[in-house]
Structure formats: structure tokens, C-alpha cells
Amino acid sequence: MRTFAHDDDSAVVIVGSGAGGGTLANELAQKGIGVVLLEAGKQQSTASFVNDEWGSFEQLAWRDPRTSSGSFRLARDFPDLPAWVCKSVGGTTTHWAGASLRFRAHEFKARTTYGALDGANLLDWPLTLEELAPYYDRAEDKMGVTRTHGIPGLPGNNNFKVFYNGAKKLGYKDCHTGHMAINSRPRAGRAACRQLGFCFAGCKMGAKWSTLYTEIPAGIATGKLELRAECHVSRIEHDARGQVTGVVYFDAAGREQRQRARIVCVAGNSLESPRLLLLSASSKYPDGLANSSGKVGRNYMRHTSGSVFARFDEPVHFYRGTTMAGVITDESRHDPTRGFAAGYELETISTGLPFAAAFLDPGAWGPELTAMIDGYANLAGLWVVGEDMPQATNRITLDDTVTDHFGLPVAHVHFDDHPNDVAMREHGYRQGRALYEAVGARQVMLTPPFPSSHNLGTCRMSEKPADGVVNRFGQAHDIPNLFVSDGSQFTTGGAENPTLTIVALAIRQAEHIAAQMTARAI
Amino acid sequence: MNEAGHAGGITRRHFLATGATLYGTLWASSGALLTLAPSRTWALELAHLDARSGRALLALTRHVYPHATLDDAVYALVVKALDEAAAEADTRALLSAGVAALDQGADGDWLAREPAAQLGDVHAIAGTPFFEKVRSTAVVALYNNALAFAHFGYEGPAFEFGGYLERGFDDLTWLPDPPAAASPAKA
Ligand SMILES: Cc1cc2nc3c(=O)[nH]c(=O)nc-3n(C[C@H](O)[C@H](O)[C@H](O)COP(=O)(O)OP(=O)(O)OC[C@H]3O[C@@H](n4cnc5c(N)ncnc54)[C@H](O)[C@@H]3O)c2cc1C
Numbered sequence: 286m287r288t289f290a291h292d293d294d295s296a297v298v299i300v301g302s303g304a305g306g307g308t309l310a311n312e313l314a315q316k317g318i319g320v321v322l323l324e325a326g327k328q329q330s331t332a333s334f335v336n337d338e339w340g341s342f343e344q345l346a347w348r349d350p351r352t353s354s355g356s357f358r359l360a361r362d363f364p365d366l367p368a369w370v371c372k373s374v375g376g377t378t379t380h381w382a383g384a385s386l387r388f389r390a391h392e393f394k395a396r397t398t399y400g401a402l403d404g405a406n407l408l409d410w411p412l413t414l415e416e417l418a419p420y421y422d423r424a425e426d427k428m429g430v431t432r433t434h435g436i437p438g439l440p441g442n443n444n445f446k447v448f449y450n451g452a453k454k455l456g457y458k459d460c461h462t463g464h465m466a467i468n469s470r471p472r473a474g475r476a477a478c479r480q481l482g483f484c485f486a487g488c489k490m491g492a493k494w495s496t497l498y499t500e501i502p503a504g505i506a507t508g509k510l511e512l513r514a515e516c517h518v519s520r521i522e523h524d525a526r527g528q529v530t531g532v533v534y535f536d537a538a539g540r541e542q543r544q545r546a547r548i549v550c551v552a553g554n555s556l557e558s559p560r561l562l563l564l565s566a567s568s569k570y571p572d573g574l575a576n577s578s579g580k581v582g583r584n585y586m587r588h589t590s591g592s593v594f595a596r597f598d599e600p601v602h603f604y605r606g607t608t609m610a611g612v613i614t615d616e617s618r619h620d621p622t623r624g625f626a627a628g629y630e631l632e633t634i635s636t637g638l639p640f641a642a643a644f645l646d647p648g649a650w651g652p653e654l655t656a657m658i659d660g661y662a663n664l665a666g667l668w669v670v671g672e673d674m675p676q677a678t679n680r681i682t683l684d685d686t687v688t689d690h691f692g693l694p695v696a697h698v699h700f701d702d703h704p705n706d707v708a709m710r711e712h713g714y715r716q717g718r719a720l721y722e723a724v725g726a727r728q729v730m731l732t733p734p735f736p737s738s739h740n741l742g743t744c745r746m747s748e749k750p751a752d753g754v755v756n757r758f759g760q761a762h763d764i765p766n767l768f769v770s771d772g773s774q775f776t777t778g779g780a781e782n783p784t785l786t787i788v789a790l791a792i793r794q795a796e797h798i799a800a801q802m803t804a805r806a807i
Numbered sequence: 808m809n810e811a812g813h814a815g816g817i818t819r820r821h822f823l824a825t826g827a828t829l830y831g832t833l834w835a836s837s838g839a840l841l842t843l844a845p846s847r848t849w850a851l852e853l854a855h856l857d858a859r860s861g862r863a864l865l866a867l868t869r870h871v872y873p874h875a876t877l878d879d880a881v882y883a884l885v886v887k888a889l890d891e892a893a894a895e896a897d898t899r900a901l902l903s904a905g906v907a908a909l910d911q912g913a914d915g916d917w918l919a920r921e922p923a924a925q926l927g928d929v930h931a932i933a934g935t936p937f938f939e940k941v942r943s944t945a946v947v948a949l950y951n952n953a954l955a956f957a958h959f960g961y962e963g964p965a966f967e968f969g970g971y972l973e974r975g976f977d978d979l980t981w982l983p984d985p986p987a988a989a990s991p992a993k994a
């Protein structure tokens with residue numbers, strides 16, 4: 286692997302190696318641009334992944350402290366774990382399920398389409414579906430998304446069969462095994478899915494796309510990319526002109542290091558990216574980097590979510606096979622006659638016994654919960670995932686009392702559901718219950734949101750510098766050689782799982798960075 | 808859990824506590840467990856809790872997560888986890904005080920109460936730090952083990968068996984199969 290000296294200021298330094306950072310690193314390296322990729326987590330592999338829900342969580346998840354407040358139920362159920370994200374080379378693409386849906390055209394125009402909703406800080410993206418379409422196409426090819434590029438869909442498992450039959454009873458038209466970044470056939474040197482059912486635990490087949498074993502090694506192979514694992518960035522530095530000059534980080538041994546940089550790209554996921562910008566406050570930038578608008582950390586979105594689990598008389602064994610085995614897209618339209626703006630997707634979900642006990646009804650006890658668990662082999666499950674409303678007061682701040690093991694203030698998450706979010710979730714619950722009752726469910730459980738797996742919007746993209754943190758390329762309005770390269774950029778959330786869009790934006794951002802470097806603009 | 812030799816005289820559905828060891832015999836009805844266990848008797852040595860507390864915590868856990876046909880041997884894994892947590896003095900004090908309070912409200916012997924009365928007591932302490940310690944430990948320890956997997960019909964790790972592709976991922980027959988356009992045939 287090519288290495289860079291600490292005082293080499295020619296490289297692009299990327300913080301975080303997940304969907305955004307890992308992809309950007311490879312895209313830049315392929316163009317011949319030097320990259321230092323700093324990742325706080327350790328390096329795992331398909332060999333070291335474990336088929337064990339809690340064991341895998343301990344191996345891959347971000348477990349440094351965080352705090353939370355607000356009226357959302359997570360603040361009660363999991364106050365120290367508001368988000369479910371990873372700290373590992375490959376980031377949360379180790380845990381993710383692989384659902385890869387494009388945003389719809391109207392979702393890039395949320396303010397125009399939904400109008401002014403009280404309390405919602407809606408804004409149109411400075412970007413259209415048409416502009417992003419070619420990058421979606423490249424992302425789908427790179428990730429091997431089923432039902433694109435001639436890649437066949439995955440075969441449906443038992444959980445999908447229940448889901449599909451219920452969908453048809455309700456009259457839904459668009460239900461299939463999804464657009465998944467999971468190989469249905471061997472492709473790109475990776476194996477096909479063998480329906481292990483441990484997608485959330487790291488795919489031991491390597492069938493599911495993860496930057497860990499695709500983008501990152503491909504980038505390293507160019508001789509342009511250096512990966513440094515177990516390096517936690519604590520601040521970004523700048524010069525007197527206000528341009529960023531490099532980062533300070535703690536290496537694996539806990540020693541403080543400084544890496545100089547020509548450009549810094551932040552891709553730590555939507556809790557850590559704003560935290561790092563806020564931690565980098567200086568006398569020139571007292572409110573944190575790229576924060577002249579005051580928007581860093583604000584408009585945090587987490588998708589309106591909830592799950593519906595149903596117990597049947599007959600066996601389902603829903604843990605067998607892909608975790609997200611299918612999707613219904615009918616509810617993703619914007620149709621205010623349902624009593625809310627924007628839309629949602631329905632996707633199957635399953636858990637092993639350990640997570641079923643912990644997450645079916647967090648904190649609950651007694652016979653209603655244990656009746657579901659007694660029927661574990663007969664459970665089916667689905668997940669509601671929809672667009673939530675950005676609100677300025679839903680935000681990531683630095684906690685004033687709690688620090689991590691480096692002594693840095695941790696991220697505090699404040700979140701209140703918007704009435705639109707509540708109405709959408711209720712609708713999703715109703716539809717999910719009806720779907721399963723239509724095929725004979727004996728008991729239905731409405732499960733509150735899991736710790737947030739989709740974290741978005743905290744460094745939002747905007748046309749005008751006053752409205753957001755970054756421009757249409759993820760470049761900070763305030764500092765031209767500082768970029769945000771993850772889901773924090775999202776202006777609004779859309780109904781779709783975000784990763785495909787994060788990857789498409791990273792591919793596009795790499796082109797922009799390369800062009801600006803060539804033009805010596807940065 | 809350590810396997811002990813045969814402890815004579817233990818009747819089905821009961822476990823004995825002798826010193827700091829819990830003993831039990833697998834129920835005859837615990838078919839799946841009998842095939843996993845090397846022997847029908849089980850014993851759990853406690854390092855930090857006394858056996859009386861172990862018995863009370865086991866009974867308490869049966870009320871918190873009631874599964875009529877789940878063997879005490881599996882519930883004993885919760886006691887084991889609580890015993891390990893009790894290595895910390897604060898936790899040990901919390902658990903001992905919690906059990907003592909239950910006893911105190913039951914003429915000195917909570918275990919002697921009728922199950923319905925016990926359940927009433929459990930409702931009364933729900934949400935207390937003692938209850939939450941037991942519940943949050945139990946929700947992991949009770950369900951994250953091979954015995955529970957066997958009992959509830961979860962097959963657990965799949966990689967070493969080649970996944971479920973050839974082992975029933977789509978074997979459901981009580982509903983019609985979706986058409987190939989929605990669910991293509993496997994490769
Ligand atoms: C269980 C689960 C299932 C999911 N399923 C889907 C799905 O089906 N479809 C979908 O689209 N999305 C899914 N997601 C979400 C998806 O994983 C995320 O959208 C995506 O990974 C986010 O990419 P990212 O680049 O923003 O951040 P991440 O992938 O989270 O990567 C961020 C990385 O930055 C590192 N980092 C953070 N701070 C620092 C620092 N200061 N210094 C150094 N490194 C740092 C972190 O350790 C981490 O590795 C799922 C998530 C989970 C948890």
C-alpha cells in the first residue's frame with residue numbers, strides 16, 4: 286500500500302470509510318489522486334464476521350457514548366444508543382441490508398411538492414433526479430444492484446411469500462424482491478448470496494456490497510490510496526485565510542498525529558460529521574467549521590420508521606435468507622389524501638431470536654411479548670421507512686457533560702417527531718397490520734423505531750449559503766477545500782433507504798473535486 | 808453452566824439450591840434440549856450470589872419472561888449472567904437488596920408465595936433499578952444461547968451450513984408462491 290508522510294500536503298484526506306467515504310476514496314484514487322483514508326474503527330473481513338447478532342454488534346457497531354433527548358421514543362428506549370451505525374473499516378456498509386432504491390423526482394423538490402408545512406424546514410435540493418440519474422446508474426453498476434444492468438432479482442424467501450400474499454390482498458401493485466446490492470449471481474469477483482440471513486451481521490459470503498471488500502481494496506490497488514484504520518479524527522485545522530490544511534487524529538496507540546491535506550472530506554455519518562465540524566471551532570470559526578449559516582447539526586432526519594411483526598399458525602422461519610427480502614413501493618407516492626405529506630416504503634425485515642427479544646417491544650415484559658417469542662418460528666415482519674420532516678430543532682450538538690475516551694464531547698441527539706411523521710407512521714402501522722391480518726395473522730405487534738440506521742441532513746445541501754452547509758457538490762459554502770461526503774448532505778430525506786444516493790453523490794463529488802484540482806481552484 | 812454428576816432425589820420441575828450451587832434436572836418435555844445437553848442434570852455454581860438469591864432471581868425471571876414450556880435450565884443462564892454481573896459490588900448490593908425486599912413483603916419467604924401473588928409483587932416493582940437490572944440482563948441472557956435457540960426454533964449460525972439456500976429459505980407452502988416476475992427462481 287502506498288503511504289503518505291504526515292507533512293505531505295498533496296493528498297485528499299477523507300474521514301470515514303463507509304458508503305460515502307469509501308466510495309469517494311476509490312473514485313479519487315481511480316483518477317490518480319492521492320488519498321489518505323482515516324477510519325476510527327478496526328478492520329474486519331468476511332472471515333472475521335460472525336453469525337451472531339450481539340457478537341456482530343459488538344464487533345462492528347459504534348459503541349462510544351452518545352446522549353439523546355426529545356419526545357421520540359428512542360430517547361426512552363435507548364437513550365445512549367440513538368443511532369445504529371458502525372465503527373469499522375467499511376462503516377455501516379458492513380451492517381446494512383443492501384436495499385438500493387433511487388429517490389423519486391418529486392423528492393428532490395420537497396418544498397415545492399409538499400408546500401409549507403408548519404414546523405417543517407423543507408427545502409428543494411439544489412439538484413434534480415435528471416442530474417443525478419447517470420450517477421445512480423454508475424452506483425447501481427458498481428454495487429451490483431439487482432433488477433438493474435441485467436442483474437436478476439433475488440429469489441424470495443418465506444418472509445417475502447407472506448409479505449407478497451398480504452400485499453396482493455390489499456391491492457398493492459408493486460411488490461417484488463427489491464433492488465438489492467446483493468449478488469443474485471456471482472459478479473465482480475464476489476460470490477452469490479446463499480441466503481444466510483445475517484445481512485445485518487456482515488455478509489460472510491461477500492455477496493452484499495460493502496466498501497470494506499470492494500471500493501477500498503480497489504482504491505488501494507491503484508497505488509494512490511492509503512487506508513489508516515483505528516485513527517480517530519478529533520479536529521480539522523485551517524490557515525489564516527480560512528482554508529483547511531489538515532486534520533489531527535488519535536492513532537491506534539492513542540497518540541495524537543497531524544496529517545496535512547490539500548482537501549478534507551468528512552464522511553463520518555450524520556452524527557459524527559457535524560460533531561467533527563463543531564469540535565473544530567477556532568477563533569476564526571467560533572461556531573465550528575462551515576457553520577456561518579448556523580445549520581451544522583440542524584435538520585437531523587432519521588426516516589419515519591416502525592416495524593410490524595405478525596405471528597401465524599403455520600411456520601415461516603423468517604430468519605432464513607435475506608433480511609430485506611422484498612419491497613412494496615405503492616405508498617411512496619406523495620398523496621396528501623392519506624393525511625400526510627410525502628411517502629414511505631414497506632420492506633420485509635427479520636431478526637434472529639436474540640434481537641427479536643430485545644427489539645420487538647423494547648423494555649416490555651410479560652405474556653404479550655413472550656407469546657410472540659413462543660411463536661418465533663411462525664413470525665413474519667416488515668419495516669416502514671418513510672420521509673420525515675426536517676426541523677431546525679432536531680439537531681446534533683456537543684454534549685456539555687459527557688466525553689468519550691479521548692476527552693472529546695460526545696454527540697447529543699435531540700429529536701421530536703413532527704406531526705406529519707406521526708401520521709405517516711400510524712398509516713404504515715395500519716397498512717402493515719392489515720397486510721398480515723389479510724393472510725391470517727394471529728397476533729400483530731407494532732414495534733417502535735430501532736436505533737436510527739438512517740441518519741441524514743445535518744450538513745444539508747442548499748442553493749443559497751444561508752440555507753445550508755454545502756453546495757450541490759457537497760462542498761462547504763464557507764470553505765472551498767472542505768467537503769461533506771455522506772448522508773449529512775441530504776437536503777431532505779426521501780422515502781428510500783439512503784445508501785444508493787450517498788454512493789451516487791460520492792461518485793459525482795469525485796468528478797467535481799478532480800475538475801477543481803485540475804483547474805487549480807482548490 | 809457446569810454439568811454436575813447425577814444429583815439424586817430432584818423431582819421434575821424443581822431445582823434445589825445447596826450452598827452456592829443451583830441444581831436441576833431437565834424436564835422430560837424438553838425434547839430439543841435433551842439432545843443438546845450431555846446429561847439430564849445441570850448445576851450452576853454461583854460465585855457472588857447466594858443460592859437463595861439465585862432461586863429467587865430465577866423465579867422472578869420466569870414471571871418477567873414467562874414461557875410455560877421453557878426449562879429452568881435456560882432460565883438458570885440468566886442467574887448465571889446476574890451472578891457474573893454481581894462481581895461488581897454495587898450490582899451485588901442491588902440484587903441482594905431487591906431479593907430481600909421481595910422476601911420482606913412476603914413474610915420472609917417470597918418463594919413460598921403462590922405464583923399469582925408473586926406476579927402481583929413483580930408488577931409492583933416493575934421499573935425499579937432492581938427490576939430493570941434483572942429484565943435487561945434476562946432479555947439478552949435468556950434468548951442468546953443455543954438452548955433457547957433450540958427451544959424456540961431458531962437455527963442460529965448459518966454460514967457453516969452453507970446458508971439456507973438449500974435448507975428451506977423458501978419452503979413455506981401454506982400460501983401460494985409469488986410469480987417469477989416478483990420472485991425469480993434461484994440461480
Ligand atoms: C442494520 C442496518 C441496516 C441498513 N440497511 C440499509 C439498507 O438496506 N439500505 C440502505 O440504503 N441503507 C441501509 N442502512 C444505512 C446505511 O448503512 C447507511 O446509510 C450508510 O452506511 C451511511 O454511509 P456513511 O458514509 O454516511 O456512513 P457510514 O457507512 O456509517 O461510515 C462512517 C464511518 O466513519 C467513521 N468515522 C466517524 N467519525 C470518525 C472520525 N472522527 N474519525 C475517523 N472515522 C470516523 C465511522 O467509524 C464509520 O466507519 C442500514 C444501516 C443499518 C445499521
Ligand code: SF4
Nearest residue numbers: 478479481482484488
Ligand atoms: S442472506 Fe445473502 S446477503 Fe445476507 S448475509 Fe447471507 S449471503 Fe450475505
